[in-house]
Amino acid sequence: KQEVTQIPAALSVPEGENLVLNCSFTDSAIYNLQWFRQDPGKGLTSLLLIQSSQREQTSGRLNASLDKSSGRSTLYIAASQPGDSATYLCAVRPHGQNFVFGPGTRLSVLP
Amino acid sequence: EPEVTQTPSHQVTQMGQEVILRCVPISNHLYFYWYRQILGQKVEFLVSFYNNEISEKSEIFDDQFSVERPDGSNFTLKIRSTKLEDSAMYFCASSATGLAALTGELFFGEGSRLTVL
Numbered sequence: 001k002q003e004v005t006q007i008p009a010a011l012s013v014p015e016g017e018n019l020v021l022n023c024s025f026t027d028s029a030i031y032n033l034q035w036f037r038q039d040p041g042k043g044l045t046s047l048l049l050i051q052s053s054q055r056e057q058t059s060g061r062l063n064a065s066l067d068k069s070s071g072r073s074t075l076y077i078a079a080s081q082p083g084d085s086a087t088y089l090c091a092v093r094p095h096g097q098n099f100v101f102g103p104g105t106r107l108s109v110l111p
Numbered sequence: 112e113p114e115v116t117q118t119p120s121h122q123v124t125q126m127g128q129e130v131i132l133r134c135v136p137i138s139n140h141l142y143f144y145w146y147r148q149i150l151g152q153k154v155e156f157l158v159s160f161y162n163n164e165i166s167e168k169s170e171i172f173d174d175q176f177s178v179e180r181p182d183g184s185n186f187t188l189k190i191r192s193t194k195l196e197d198s199a200m201y202f203c204a205s206s207a208t209g210l211a212a213l214t215g216e217l218f219f220g221e222g223s224r225l226t227v228l
Contacts, residue, residue, distance in 0.1 A: 034217060043117075043202060043221040044154070089154065091217075098144070098167055099217060101154040 002027045002094040004102035012108040013080055021075040021105045023090035028068045031093040035064050035075050038087045038104065047075070047088075080109045113137040115220035117203050123226045127192050132223045134186045134203030143186045144204040144217070145178065147171070154202070160186065193227045200224050 003026045013019055023033070032051045036044040048057045048064040050073070056065040063076040073090055087104040094100060116135045124130050136143050145157040158168040160178055177189045186205075190197055200222040208215050 032215060036219070041200075041224075044204075044219040046216055046218060049216045091154070093215065098156040098159055098169075100156075103153050 002030075002092060002097060002100045004090060004092055004100050006088075006090060006102040006105050008105060009103065010106040010108075012110060014110050015080060015082060017080050017109075018076070018078050019080055019107070021077070021088050021107070023073040023075070023102055025071045025073075025092045025100075027094055028071050029095045030068065031095065033064075033066055033073050033090060033092045034099070035062075035073075036089040036091065038089055040087075044089065077107075080107075082109045082111050084109050113139075113218075115203055115205055115218055117201075117220035117223050119223055120221065121224045121226070123228065124193055126195060126227055130190045130193055130197075130225060132188045132190075132201050132203075132225070134188070134220060135184050136186055136203065136205035137207075137218055138184070140205035140207050140218075142166075142206045142208070143178075143180070144206075145188045146202045146204060146219075147199040148202065148222075149196075149199045157188075157201075190225075193225075195227050198225055198227045 005024050007022045034049045035047040038044050050057050050066045061078040066073045085108050087106045089104045091099040091101045118133045143160045146154050148154045156169050158172045159166045175191050179187050202222045203220045204217045
């Protein structure tokens with residue numbers, strides 16, 4: 001059964017720093033991986049979707065990489081801003097299952 | 112930009128009562144999902160729906176739960192007799208294609224918070 005973990009659980013950084021959020025999954029047989037942002041009490045906003053055949057995707061200041069063989073993905077945020085403060089979730093779509101979510105990384109960017 | 116909309120945003124109900132949560136998926140999407148998130152816990156899959164029938168469901172989705180697409184736009188989740196442990200945020204999601212396809216990106220609504228007293 002697929003398990004998804006995210007490290008760190010929480011992160012606090014000063015504005016302007018570049019940062020990396022990590023996602024690990026136990027079974028490399030996946031169709032794709034999706035990163036989401038969740039603001040407190042709100043829904044999930046899709047950030048990036050990486051297909052299993054891709055190595056990375058970029059959108060603005062965000063870059064997500066995927067190393068399927070080692071069961072890892074990273075979300076890189078460049079030049080962080082206070083508005084980036086949120087919980088970041090990764091979710092993998094394993095073969096034969098629906099999306100499995102990680103517990104999230106709670107990010108605080110301090111002005 | 113097209114979005115998934117959910118109503119109500121918050122519902123408070125007494126244990127044992129029936130609840131219906133409503134969703135309007137993105138208009139050209141064909142696959143619909145319900146997920147839930149108990150406070151402080153992971154987002155969990157409940158059920159997926161395609162072509163007017165359930166395509167997958169989790170062990171959480173027992174006989175107390177049902178889904179329906181009563182017309183061309185709405186997608187509903189019904190909980191027949193709510194329990195305290197049903198208190199959670201319920202998210203509806205849709206995708207244009209199946210999640211195994213190259214464009215199988217999930218789009219979520221803002222959620223419906225259910226509080227069972």
